[in-house]
Amino acid sequence: MQKVKISPFRLSSLLRLEPDPKLALKLFLNPNPDTNPPPNPNVKPKPFRYSLLSYDLIITKLGRAKMLTEMEQIVEQMKRETRFVPTEIIFCNIINYYARARLPDRALRIYDQIPSFRCGRTVKSFNTLLNGLIYCKMFDKVNELVKDINVYAQLDVCTCNILINAAFSVGDLGSAWKVFDEMSKRGVLPNVVTFGTMVNGLCRNGMLDEAFKMKEEMVEVFNLRPSVSVYVALIKGLCKVGEVDSAFGLKKEMVENEVKLECSVYSTLVAALFKAGRRGEVAGLLDEMRLGGCKPDVVCYNSLISGYCNDGDFDLAFGLLKEMVEEGVKPDVVTYNIIIGAYCRQGKLGEANDLFDEMPSRECKPDVNTYRMLFDGLRDHMQLEEAACILDEMVFKGFFPRDTSVSDFMDKLVEKGETKLVWKALNNLAKGNLIDVGTWSKVISMVCEQEKLSDTCNSIDTLTLTSSNLASIN
Numbered sequence: 001m002q003k004v005k006i007s008p009f010r011l012s013s014l015l016r017l018e019p020d021p022k023l024a025l026k027l028f029l030n031p032n033p034d035t036n037p038p039p040n041p042n043v044k045p046k047p048f049r050y051s052l053l054s055y056d057l058i059i060t061k062l063g064r065a066k067m068l069t070e071m072e073q074i075v076e077q078m079k080r081e082t083r084f085v086p087t088e089i090i091f092c093n094i095i096n097y098y099a100r101a102r103l104p105d106r107a108l109r110i111y112d113q114i115p116s117f118r119c120g121r122t123v124k125s126f127n128t129l130l131n132g133l134i135y136c137k138m139f140d141k142v143n144e145l146v147k148d149i150n151v152y153a154q155l156d157v158c159t160c161n162i163l164i165n166a167a168f169s170v171g172d173l174g175s176a177w178k179v180f181d182e183m184s185k186r187g188v189l190p191n192v193v194t195f196g197t198m199v200n201g202l203c204r205n206g207m208l209d210e211a212f213k214m215k216e217e218m219v220e221v222f223n224l225r226p227s228v229s230v231y232v233a234l235i236k237g238l239c240k241v242g243e244v245d246s247a248f249g250l251k252k253e254m255v256e257n258e259v260k261l262e263c264s265v266y267s268t269l270v271a272a273l274f275k276a277g278r279r280g281e282v283a284g285l286l287d288e289m290r291l292g293g294c295k296p297d298v299v300c301y302n303s304l305i306s307g308y309c310n311d312g313d314f315d316l317a318f319g320l321l322k323e324m325v326e327e328g329v330k331p332d333v334v335t336y337n338i339i340i341g342a343y344c345r346q347g348k349l350g351e352a353n354d355l356f357d358e359m360p361s362r363e364c365k366p367d368v369n370t371y372r373m374l375f376d377g378l379r380d381h382m383q384l385e386e387a388a389c390i391l392d393e394m395v396f397k398g399f400f401p402r403d404t405s406v407s408d409f410m411d412k413l414v415e416k417g418e419t420k421l422v423w424k425a426l427n428n429l430a431k432g433n434l435i436d437v438g439t440w441s442k443v444i445s446m447v448c449e450q451e452k453l454s455d456t457c458n459s460i461d462t463l464t465l466t467s468s469n470l471a472s473i474n
Contacts, residue, residue: 006031008051015057021065028058028074052084059090063097068106071097075110078117085118092128099132104141107132123153127162134166142166155186161193168201176201190222196229203237211237225257232264239272247272261292267300274307282307298324302334309342314351317342333359333367340370344377352377353386368399375401379409388421388428395428 006014011031018024031048055078062071075094078086091114098107111129114121126149133142146163149155160183167176180198183190195218202211211234218224231254238247247269254261266289273281282304289296296304301324308317317339324331336359343352356374359366371394378387387409394401401409406429413422 008049008054011048012051012053012057015054015061018061021061021067024058024061025067025070025074028054049083050081052086055081055086056090060093063093066097066101068097068101068103088114088119088122088125091117091119092125095125095128095132099135102136104133104136104138107136108141121153123156123159126153127156127158130159130162130166134162134169139166139170155188157183157188157191157194160188160190161197164194164197164201168197168204171205173201173205173207192218192224192227192230195222195224196227196233199230200233203233203240206237206241208234208237208241226259228254228259228262228265231259232262232268235265236268239268239275242276244269244272244276244278261289261294263289263294263297263300266294266296267303270300270303270307274303274310279307279311295327296329298329298332298335301329301331302338305335306338306342309338312342312346314339314342314348331362331364333364333370336362336364337367337369337373341373344373344380347377347381349377349381349383349386371397371399372401372405375409376405379405379412382412384409384413384416384418384421388424391425392428395431 011028014027015024018027028050055074058074059071059078062068062074071094091110094110095107098104098110107129111121111125114125126145130142130145133139133145142163149159153159160179163179164176167173167179176198180190180194183194195214198214199211202208202214215226215230215234218226218230231250235247235250238244238250251261251265251269254265266285269285270282273279273285286296286304289300301320305317305320308314308320321331321335321339324335336355340352340355343349343355352374356366356370359370371390375387375390375394378384378390391401391409410422410425413425
């Protein structure tokens with residue numbers, strides 16, 4: 001039975017329906033593999049007439065799947081198309097994929113290549129590039145591009161918002177104010193996002209008075225209603241300095257102004273109540289939250305679990321962990337880290353280790369903070385052999401403890417005369433190039449006291465050779 005030949009329109013439909021990016025790529029590259037060849041072998045079959053939509057779909061699927069090499073091949077093929085001109089949004093997406101993959105040079109390259117596709121560049125792709133560079137922390141390059149912005153595009157409010165956010169990200173409040181003040185000179189009106197970015201940055205830097213003045217200016221001068229992000233930033237700022245009642249006053253204002261109360265508001269207030277010793281008010285706040293149709297998310301649950309753990313109420317904390325699963329809210333690594341950290345602080349190392357061991361079966365992988373907390377807890381409570389085992393696993397996973405933790409751990413091992421554990425720890429630390437001069441001095445002193453000189457030299461030579469080999473490999 002002869003198969004129906006796939007048309008360009010049909011290919012777009014099939015690509016949209018195919019969830020597997022590898023199968024989608026195979027389909028795109030060879031949409032009609034089994035159709036009958038032309039009767040004359042000297043006549044080449046007509047090339048498939050791909051549509052712009054097909055290119056857009058396959059580039060999106062490959063970019064999201066981080067199949068960037070394959071995506072680049074498709075982009076190069078698209079450059080040879082002459083029947084249509086690619087839209088700028090396709091290149092904005094490609095820039096985003098490179099930025100998310102921490103490949104800023106490729107993002108810059110594709111931005112420079114946009115004209116070679118016969119596509120015009122506007123401020124939209126320029127803003128996308130700026131965002132990507134900021135995500136990759138290439139602030140110097142951002143400043144370099146902005147100096148010559150007129151060469152690239154006409155600055156708009158989105159550009160200004162990005163630059164303000166970048167300035168706050170590096171703690172440069174002066175530059176943030178400068179961009180905001182120059183907007184009016186350039187005829188660019190700030191929008192809700194502008195004020196949200198300014199207020200959030202000011203609050204993060206403890207400038208609450210200026211943040212509230214910015215909120216007033218937003219309403220009185222520009223006739224803009226404060227958004228959720230503005231209120232959340234102010235509430236977080238107030239809670240950070242212990243002004244819990246004022247934070248609740250802002251929550252009341254949100255209700256009066258018909259601004260939707262989101263989980264982030266409740267999460268912040270829950271944490272603030274626990275910190276202020278007002279745990280008894282938490283239940284009422286949660287009841288209000290649920291009556292208002294706001295379902296607790298993982299951040300809100302984490303705030304609750306943290307509060308109860310800090311109070312030493314692990315039964316309630318574990319009850320919430322169970323409730324999360326029942327409510328369809330998946331606990332994340334932060335959830336487990338909160339409980340493990342609290343266990344370690346209270347010396348409940350058996351419970352901490354049990355939960356640590358259970359994490360993979362709960363579909364949650366421990367991160368560097370998990371390992372660091374457990375390592376520090378075992379070290380602080382002199383369970384040195386167990387700490388050495390965690391250090392071994394930690395380094396194997398590509399995680400490393402804090403320098404101060406390493407120093408204190410080695411001090412304890414040397415103090416206790418745990419020679420075997422010292423060498424085991426040193427071998428692990430060497431894999432991460434974590435052996436400093438102080439650690440060497442302590443170990444050498446210990447070994448000199450416990451071993452003959454010849455044995456000491458052999459031990460040191462062995463470890464030095466190991467460290468050198470590992471360094472050359474790295």
